Structures are given as C-alpha cells and as structure tokens.
Amino acid sequence: MFRSAILRAGKVSPRTIVQPQLFGTQRVAWTGFSSIRFNSSDSSAVSDAAAGAASKVSEIQTQLPSFDENTIETVSQVGQVIGDASNQIGYLSSIGMAKSWLWPPDLIQNVMEQIHFYAGLPWWATICVTTVLARVLLFPLYVKYSDTLGRTSKIKPEMDKVNADLMACSDTTKAQQIAMKRRKLLSENGIKNRYLIVPVVQIPIAISFFTSIREMCLYPVDGLATQGIAWFQNLTLADPYLGLQCLTAAMFVALARKGGESGAQQFSPQMKKVFTYLPILTIPVTMNLSAGVVLYLAVNGVCSMIQTLLLRNQTARKFLNIAEVVNHPAPENQGPQKGVFESFRENIQKAKDQAEKRAMMKEQDDKMKDLAKKEKENQRIKIVRKK
Template identity: 90%
Template sequence: MFRSAILRAGKVPSRATFQPQLIRFQQSAGAGFVGIRFKSSDSSSVADAAADVTSKLSEIQTQLPSFDESTIEAVSQLGQAVGDASNQIGYLSSIGMAKSWLWPPDLIQNVMEQVHVYAGLPWWATICVTTVLARVLLFPLYVKYSDTLGRTSRIKPEMDKVNADLMSCSDTTKAQQIAMKRKKLLSENGIKNRYLLVPVVQIPIAISFFTSIREMCIYPVDGLATQGIAWFQNLTLADPYLGLQCLTAAMFVALARKGGESGAQQFSPQMKKVFTFLPILTIPVTMNLSAGVVLYLAVNGVCSMIQTLLLRSESARKFLNIAEVVHHPTPANQGPQKGVFESFRENIQKARDQAEKRATMKENDDKMKDLAKKEKENQRIKIVRKK
C-alpha cells in the first residue's frame, strides 16, 4: 500500500499523502493497534509498525483455545452416546414416533424397535425380519383363501348357472328362492365367502409399513444412514442403481404368472398381460423413494413368491388340507374370449341392468305392501244396518 503511493509520487510523500492509507490500515488491524503513530519522515516507522502488528497477531494466536486430544475424545464420546441412545427401547418415542400400540404405523415402528434392540440387528435386517414376521402371521389366512378358491372351482359350472339365473330374475320371490339355492350350494361344499376378503386385509398392512418406514427415513432415525447393505448402504436415500425396484417388479410379474398369492387364481390371458406390464411401470414411480421403503416392497414380493410356490405344491396342499383346483373346459357356446376393455364394459352393463331390475323389484314390493295394508284396513270396516 505504502510502496504504491511512493512509486506514484516519485519522491518521499508527505504525511497528508499517507493519511488515508494509515486510517484504513489502523481499522483493519483492530482496536489494539489504533494507538500506533507513524512518522513519515522516519524511514524505520513502517518497519516498527509491521513488527508491532506481528507481535499482536502472535499474541492473539496464543490466546485461542487449542483442540487437544481430550477435546476430540469428548466429542467422540458424545457421538457414541447418541448412537447408544438409538439402541435403547423408547428412542423412537423420544423423537415423536411409535407413540401407540394401537395405531398400525406406530405398532409397526414399535415392533421394529423391539427387533432392532433385542435381536441386535442392523436396520436393513430389522426391516426384512419384521416384513417376514407379518407374512408368517398372514399365512394361515392365505391357506383358507386358497382352500376357498379350490372348493369354488369344483362347483364353478353350477355357480355360474345360479348367478346367471339370479341376474336375469325380476321377481322378488323367485330371486329369494335362487339366493337360497346358492347359499345351500355353498354350504354343502364348505365354502365361506368371508375368506375371499383376505387380500383386502393386506392392503392396510402394506400401507402401514410404507407409512412407518417412510417416516423413519425422512426424520431420519439414527443408524438408517449407515446400516444398509450391498449397494444401498444409506437407507434414507434412493437406490442409485434401481436394483430394489427391478427386483420388486420381477417378483410381482412372476407372481401374476403363477396364479397370484394363493396359487389358485385363474387369470385370463388378457389379465396376465396387464399384470405383466403394470409392475414394470412401478419402477419410475418408486425410483425416488428411500431405499428402506423399497427394501420392504422387495422383501414383501419375495415372500409372496415363496408363498405362491408353496401353495401350488401338491404335497404342501395335501399336508395343509387345501382343496385342489379344478380346471373346467370352456363351453362351446361361450364363443371367443373377450378382451379386458370389452369385459369391463360388459360387467358395467350387467351391473346397470341388475340395478334397474332391483329398482323394479323394490317398486313392485312397495305396491304389494300397499295393497296388503289397504286390504287389512278394509277387513276392520264393519257394515251396520238399521232395523
């Protein structure tokens, strides 16, 4: 700064020339250096000022605290304490999760915390074990579901005829008789329709798993960022190679080819095509989800595939006393098989016709009730004759 001023002036400058640079130097040096005076006529004043600045800076540096080994050890112990807290029961409730054992997402978080702490498993293994545990608990219901489908396949021609008669009937009395016949047919073959709702039961369970794991990954829970495996070490981030997404899609495609989770469902060729391409579309949909969430989907798909192969095995069906699936030939008068959209339109039309018939039947019932009521009132009327 001072050298440039001397070069521009071509001679030793006066104090007025050095005054602006002196003020800026004092402001930048700090309040401790304000008292230093420069004499422009003395050539050693600049060197003295520089020596004073150097001494002041060395004094400030000696006053700064140094991070010795004890400080570093304290910081590491603090981090270890936080990690130990995440391995204790109640850690999830302390951060606002797993607050109840009744609400399904909180219930799943509580179960995962119990497995993680008492089994000492990393988080990727905890998610896998909890998913398999849920599938094991649902397996008896799927056995009943597969048995119901097998028993229903035995009487499929009779059931189709009864359902067609019930759909075409417009008389209330006759419809009730057909419904009783259908109920008797189901009872004689040991068929209970309530087991057909088993796949619906899995929907809220899957949603609860998705919600709970996603919440844990978003927070994120301590350990999820480091306790992954293989190529997805961080469970809070998306799978960088889409390996879990592709595995999930492959499992569900194979599941549709093998007859669903019961191993006894009979899909038409058109429906098999739909179930083949639909899981592939889920890959771009789930590509931004956390690896922990997609890990649950992949493990759930693998469990479904193993369950399907088990329920398709003849020895397993005999051991579990599951009825065999009977494949009936297609009637000759049925014609070529219809497409998916055509069958959908036909089902909508049938439902519309059935709703109109039910409305007509209800109107006729109301008329019959009105006539019966009037007839009952007329029976109470007595004709009195005068003598």
C-alpha cells in the same frame, strides 16, 4: 516505502497482533500501527514497548486452549451420545415416532425398534425380519383363502347357472328362492365367502409398512444411513442401480403367472398380459423412493412368491388340507374370449341391469306390502245398518 520510512524514523510504536484461525493451529503475526507520535522518543523506549507486547502475546498463546481439539472431542461426544440413544428402546418415541401401539404405522415402528434392539440386527435386516414376520402371521388366512377358491372351483358350473338365473330373475319371490338355493349350495360344499376378502386385508398392512418406513427414512433415523447392505448401503437414499425396483417387478410378474398369492386364482390370458406389464411400469414410479421403502417391497414380493409356490405344491396342499383346484372345460357356446376392456364394459352393463332389476323388484315388493296393509285395514271395517 512510507511504512518502512516511518518505522526507521522511530515515530511508530509497533504492535504485534495474533489472529488465531478457527479451524487450524496456525497463528499469523502481523505488525500494525497503533498511533503515530510526532514527538521524538528514544529508541530504547520503543524496543522496551515491543518486547512487552511480545511477552504478552506469548503468554496469551500459551493460555489459549486448542479450539480444534475441543471441537473434535465435543463433536465425537455428541455423536456417541446420539448413537447410544438410538440403540435404546424409546428412541423413536423421543423423535416423534412410534407413539402408539394401536395405530398401524406406529405399531410397525414399535415392532421394528424392538427387533432392532433385542436381536441386535442392522436396520436392513430389521426391515426384512419384520416383513417376513407379518407375512407369516397372514399365512393361515391365505390357506383359508386358497381352500375357498379350490372348493368354489368344484361347483363353478352350478354356481354360474345359479348366478345367471338370479341375474335374469325379476320376481321377488322367485329371486329369494334362487338365493336360498345358492346359499344351500355353498353350505353343502363348506364354502365361506368371508375368506375371499383376505387379499383386501393386506392392503392397509402394506400402506402402514410404506408409511412407517418412509417416515423413518425421511427423518432420518440414526443408523439408516450406514446400516444398509450390498449396493444400497444408505437406506435413506434411492437405489442408485434400481436393483430393488427390478427385483420387485420381477416377483410380481412371476406371481401373476403362477396364479396369485393363493396359487389357485385363474386369470384369463388378457388379465395375465395386464399383470405382466403393469409391474414394469412401477419401476419409474418407485425409482426416487428411499432404499428402505423399496427393500420392504422387494422382500414382500419374495415372500409372496415363496407362498405361491408352497400353496401350488400338491404335498403341501394335502398337508394343509386345502381343496384341489378343478379346471372345467369352457362351454362350447361361449364363443371367442373377450378382451379386457370389452369384458369390463360388459360387467358394468350387467351390474347396471342388475341394479335396475333390484329397484323394480323393490318397487313391486313395496306395492304388494301396501296392498296387503290396505286389505288388512278393510277387514276391520264393519257395516252397521240402522233398524
């Protein structure tokens, strides 16, 4: 009431103020009070001032650009620039990744970037292709590993006897003779123990894949959030249905049942139980990992299973010249099979006894060397008699 009374009395100069909204095109006009004049003015002057203010406001409205259109255009241009840059070689290096071709995680990131750019594959397919490529490069080593296990299975009874004699021996000279016999037995059957470390070689490769893909998902690299497949469209987030985790666990359980990645390993029933339940425990452990990381684990498990089935096939083994696995019957005096923990304790005790015997043999060997040295020095002493 006070405001309307003042305006009717002509004692206020009206001012129209326009407040543009930042994220909309609507402009709100409202009437404010610039000053209260106590001198009586003509109503025509007030109307002229209001008309001038309205014309200035309309002129400002026509001159101001549309903030929303410019913002949308700018954001779209920035997004297009980032998208174009992410599809070029060197994008990962520009954001602090893939700095070297020598460090394994950086090497894998460089290879994935090359495949993603030149093959034009989405990121989920890039991860799969890179994983398969790594398994193909490792396949010849697994062929040698499976062949070594097959050749070793043929001479298992002789090797067990030689190893038992070597463990029970306490004489240095006799132990050397047994070791020479063992070395000759391996050489005659074409067995090279260096291929037995092939499964260990895959461990740093798996760690490098895990580290590189996890770093890319945590950044995240442009495209990983939209270039997924099936139920995991966003590779930077965890699998919402745990499908990849269950697939990985199933592959490793089947892998243990089929004799490992070489297809020739012979696990005891107790070890098979351990390898059956252990992969199931990995499901809650990996449930919060990015889908890109678990995708690598699942594809790696599928490749391992395919490799196992191939190396167990008789036709494939003959074509690749892999020795057949010979299953020898268990000795009659072996007794019932021992449990996992009992076997573990027995192996630790055997290793401890062997270490003590080796220390004793080394001590005896040092004593023999000292005696031989003293005898050699005594031979140089000449007894001189005075005439």
